[in-house]
Amino acid sequence: MASKPKSDHDKRKQISIRGIAPVENVGNVKTSFNRHLHYTLVKDRNVSTPRDYYFALAHTVRDHLVGRWIRTQQYYYEIDPKRVYYLSLEFYMGRTLSNTMVNLGMQSACDEAMYQLGLDIEELEEIELDAGLGNGGLGRLAACFLDSMATLGLAAYGYGIRYDYGIFSQKLDNGWQLEEPDDWLRYGNPWEKARPEYMLPINFFGRVEQTDSGMKWVDTQIVYAMPFDSPVPGYGNNTVNTLRLWSAKAPNNFDLRFFNNGEYIQAVCDRNLAENISRVLYPNDNVFEGKELRLKQEYFLVAATLQDIIRRFKSSKFGSRESVRTSFDTFHEKVAIQLNDTHPSLAIPELMRIFVDIENMSWDKAWEVTIATCAYTNHTVLPEALERWPCSLLERVLPRHLQIIYEINQRFMNLIREKYPGDNDRLRRMSVVEEGGEKRINMAYLSIIGAHAINGVAAIHSEIIKADTFKDFYDVFPERFQNKTNGITPRRWLLLCNPGLSDVIAEKIGETWVTNLSELRQLEPFADEENLLRQIMKVKQENKMKLAAHIQQKYNVTVNPASMFDMQVKRIHEYKRQLLNCFHIIHLYNRIKKDPSAKVVPRTVMIGGKAAPGYHMAKLIIKLINNVARVVNNDPIVGDRLKVVYLENYRVSLAEKIIPAADLSEQISMAGTEASGTGNMKFMLNGALTIGTLDGANVEMKEEMGDDNIFIFGMTVEGVEELNKRGYNPRSYYEKNADLRQVMDQVNTGYFSPENPDLFKDIFNNLIHTDRFRLLADYEAYIECQDKVSDLFKDQLAWAKKCLYNIAASGKFSSDRTIGEYARDIWGVEPTTVKLPAPHEHADNSNSVPNP
Incomplete structure (x- = not known):
């Protein structure tokens, strides 16, 4: 595998949290790596493939787990908790590889060892399924x-x-x-x-x-x-x-x-x-x-x-x-x-x-x-x-x-x-x-x-x-x-996936936030410090450029890294209302076409997620989004002011790439339908602003960060109930809003499917007659709120300040806090601060429990 030259930034990455790798640790990793390549995989460097190198590294890291694993089970057996x-x-x-290296504190040693062996650790990490x-x-x-x-x-x-x-x-x-x-x-x-x-x-x-x-x-x-x-x-x-x-x-x-x-x-x-x-x-x-x-x-x-x-x-x-x-x-x-x-x-x-x-x-x-x-x-x-x-x-x-x-x-x-x-x-x-x-x-x-x-x-x-x-x-x-309330682990969803932002935070407030996310509140007093805001913006821009390069390579779509990266990634389901997002894209497209000389805030809208194989409407929504993307992305009048990318095969490893690069997070389900959401928390922790309804964890996010640092629109749970009691007539919204009517008519009459004009009639008919998740009732408020988003994005320092408040308010949404509450309130156990000693990797473990 050809190695890529490392920049000074790459060599320094995560020094503040993961430490500089001691020479002897690097040597041990190299020795173990070569031993596994030879004895476990039965290969030498002349015939080894990149996958062989990944497996050799995985076994090397796993070696550092085994002694601790056995000792942990012995400890539980002894104290009988x-x-x-x-x-x-x-x-x-x-x-698993990168997450394990982070939790064991050996990422720097492995990174340096692979570099000395002429390998790129990021390429090896990409091989893991x-x-x-x-x-x-x-x-x-x-x-x-x-x-x-x-x-x-x-x-x-x-x-x-x-x-x-x-x-x-x-x-x-x-x-x-x-x-x-x-x-x-x-x-x-x-x-x-x-x-x-x-x-x-x-x-x-x-x-x-x-x-x-x-x-x-x-x-x-x-x-x-x-x-x-x-x-x-x-x-x-x-x-x-x-x-x-x-x-x-x-x-x-x-x-x-x-x-x-x-x-x-x-x-x-x-x-x-x-x-x-x-x-x-x-x-x-x-x-x-x-x-x-x-x-x-x-x-x-x-x-x-x-x-x-x-x-x-x-x-x-x-x-x-x-x-x-x-x-x-x-x-x-x-x-x-x-x-x-x-x-x-x-x-x-x-x-x-x-x-x-x-x-x-x-x-x-x-x-x-x-x-x-x-x-x-x-x-x-x-x-x-x-x-x-x-x-x-x-x-x-x-x-x-x-x-x-x-x-x-x-x-x-x-x-x-x-x-x-x-x-x-x-x-x-x-x-x-x-x-x-x-x-x-x-x-x-x-x-x-x-x-x-x-x-x-x-x-x-x-x-x-x-x-x-x-x-x-x-x-x-x-x-x-x-x-x-649900939570996310800050190890994978900040320390691992966004090392640049992790370093900026650690340099400002130290490292204890990794296991006590509420420490991020210490960032709030620095909200007016321009230098810190510019550092956060710089990290975000670097992440956006990486993602733009990935999109270019994967989808052959050129996106503008200076545009707003507007993201909605989750399972495709009517209640999550990807269709509302799609209608906003069409609205923006129509606005540009109507006045090509008007100044607009450039956007790259990214939508990703899988539809259940038998879910006809969800699959039709995916098709509509892709057809809209085809029209928008190939219209020379639009240029790079609006791009639409469907992120194929959304999964955990892809989320780790896109979440650090997001400017705007779409959490737009009808109030009362999303139990919690955890994607919203990941975007918040990584400094994206949220546009959403008062649904799920959005409510608590708003409480934590303050009303001014989140974009809330649409009906509340009580508003939905009142609308239902009055009797919901979706057609009335269609008839009284000319903008909405144009968007829906384009979908209905084949503007985005000229080869099959009737392709999306099911979507139109479903909305006009039923609209179970009240998309049309929230449309106007959503468009108005999106305009506020665009206005704020013009002032990058003001935007960055709100991003900082989002990051600082993320502490509640750590899964450590959630599990601590489960432990005390439901399971009747207490989190322990006992830190097991790391055993010598070749210690005698003959007293281990026969069956863990």
């Missing part, structure tokens, strides 16, 4: 939480599924989204450790029979869950926690008859059906699909995880090494289970099955312990996203669990009858078993009944679920409902 188990069907981890085991915010939040739990020193474990194929790779073909499989494991994964010796049996189907000792689930089909462990290092504390992902494996035994009747080959092939459980991530987290495979995935995760948790609970050291816990009365004192949305909610009936059917606990005691152990995070108020499983499907796949759910519901209904005698309508509304048509199980209701804490993920979201979505349950269990 209460352990936190975070169950999530999604972990959107992204890349994203671990895209999530759709978006829910999975990325889980990844940030793992980082914070390790950084805070919590004895915590992430549990999920090791999908062979993650979120699909998005390709654009003539503006249409095409999905390609994300075979992220095709070259292997240097960060994981397979543990086939610890495979666990998972049961499906079968029947339930009554025995003398109680109900038994028999005649089941077995699939095995094989664990793969990945290290999760904390920042600067030598703690390394574990993310355990389960992979489905078929049993090895065969019926010998297959050898004699000629069906042996088919029998071997049929084994793949069992392993389909962990084959692919469902590419949608906002619409519930009641598919059998999805149900199997959810149960597979919780059944394997609970077996693992109980095994660890029984074998934990307390008193003497030979002791074994046999009583589950204190289970909740040592185990906290967090359900990340309803996807792992089968943990509640599964825990009851284990306690009652296997461990012979009484129902009442088992239920008491289950509630005290489990907590539930709600991530959405969209009705179509709430899980409701058909009873007929549960009866076939998980017959014992359906019985247990029926029993849970019956006892709960008795409680409601006592509390609200004669209120049959309330009984109907609150029943976990929904009647009418096909009987279904409401998994959100089950999660609320079976958990001691239920939390929303932003203040406004938590109020909505108390006042509306789950009001009946809040009336019964007000003490269970909490708010835990």
Whole structure:
């Protein structure tokens, strides 16, 4: 691999925080790198590929994790703390190499070692494939939480599924989204450790029979869950926690008859059906699909995880090494289970099955312990996203669990009858078993009944679920409902992805903000210091130039780095209102065409995100944006005053490039639909200003930074409710606003699709007749607010001052703060400041726990 000359800036990067690499550390890295190239990859420099170099570096960094990893698990075994188990069907981890180097404080040493070997570390980092085991915010939040739990020193474990194929790779073909499989494991994964010796049996189907000792689930089909462990290092504390992902494996035994009747080959092939459980991530987290495979995935995760948790609970050291816990009365004192949305909610009936059917606990005691152990995070108020499983499907796949759910519901209904005698309508509304048509199980209701804490993920979201979505349950269990505003890890989302800004901040206020983001408030007194503002502007401009070069190379679109970089990157969904952004682009285009000599603030609008493969309207919106881009970008009258770029295959590693370069962040969902958002926090932390509605975490961002440092427009939650009560007529907005009418008519009549004039009629008809997310009602306010944005951008120092206030106000939105609140308010554990000693990498670890 050819090396690129390093500038003085490159050589100095991150000196203030990551330190100058000691010569001996650089030497150790080079030695280890060459050893792995030779012995692990069986290559020499003459035949090695860039991917070989990446793997050699990854193994080198991993070596520095292993001793700490084992020592951390030994430490937990010795002190026997209460352990936190975070169950999530999604972990959107992204890349691991750079994040691990940052958390271990060895990025400078690795950077210098690669430079001395004639390699470019940034090129090596680009080779790593994203671990895209999530759709978006829910999975990325889980990844940030793992980082914070390790950084805070919590004895915590992430549990999920090791999908062979993650979120699909998005390709654009003539503006249409095409999905390609994300075979992220095709070259292997240097960060994981397979543990086939610890495979666990998972049961499906079968029947339930009554025995003398109680109900038994028999005649089941077995699939095995094989664990793969990945290290999760904390920042600067030598703690390394574990993310355990389960992979489905078929049993090895065969019926010998297959050898004699000629069906042996088919029998071997049929084994793949069992392993389909962990084959692919469902590419949608906002619409519930009641598919059998999805149900199997959810149960597979919780059944394997609970077996693992109980095994660890029984074998934990307390008193003497030979002791074994046999009583589950204190289970909740040592185990906290967090359900990340309803996807792992089968943990509640599964825990009851284990306690009652296997461990012979009484129902009442088992239920008491289950509630005290489990907590539930709600991530959405969209009705179509709430899980409701058909009873007929549960009866076939998980017959014992359906019985247990029926029993849970019956006892709960008795409680409601006592509390609200004669209120049959309330009984109907609150029943976990929904009647009418096909009987279904409401998994959100089950999660609320079976958990001691239920939390929303932003203040406004938590109020909505108390006042509306789950009001009946809040009336019964007000003490269970909490708010835990989401957060992001400052390590990945500032220190790693924006080293230039990190240095500017560190030079001004020191380095403690990396683990205490509220320290950024110390920047506020310098808001009028022109030199600091110009440094922030300089870093932003450098990031924009890098991104412009990437766009030129990737999309062959030349963008003006001096233009406003206006970004909206998130899943494509009608409620997120990318369509409103697209209408603003058309509005700006029409304005330039109407008066080509008028002075306008140049903009480069970038939109990125994936649409669920079966979501027709979302895919049509992507096509419209790309068609608008084709018209705008090729109009010589427009020139570089307006450019539109669709960012193909948006993912974590791409977010790390674009967020530091953003000037404006679009968070424009209809008020009351976005639970929280975390992209908004990442843009804020990196010095972008936000245009948005009072929705999700935008409300708290506004409170933190002040009204003058964010652009708020549109209806509030109360305004939406009032409009709905009056009766919403979208056509009236179309008819009375000439500008809006022109934009919509252009979409409707084929201005942006002359080859097929009817292509976008579905968009027009949907808006003019229904407009579920009230886009037309907010259009005029949005356009006016965007004009204010443009006016401010003309004064770069005034803009930079507001950017500084955004950065300074970001402290609340650290995932460290969020996890600290979970730990104290829900899990009953305290973050620890204990810093484990770094073991000698070749120390004797023979006392390690047999099965971590």
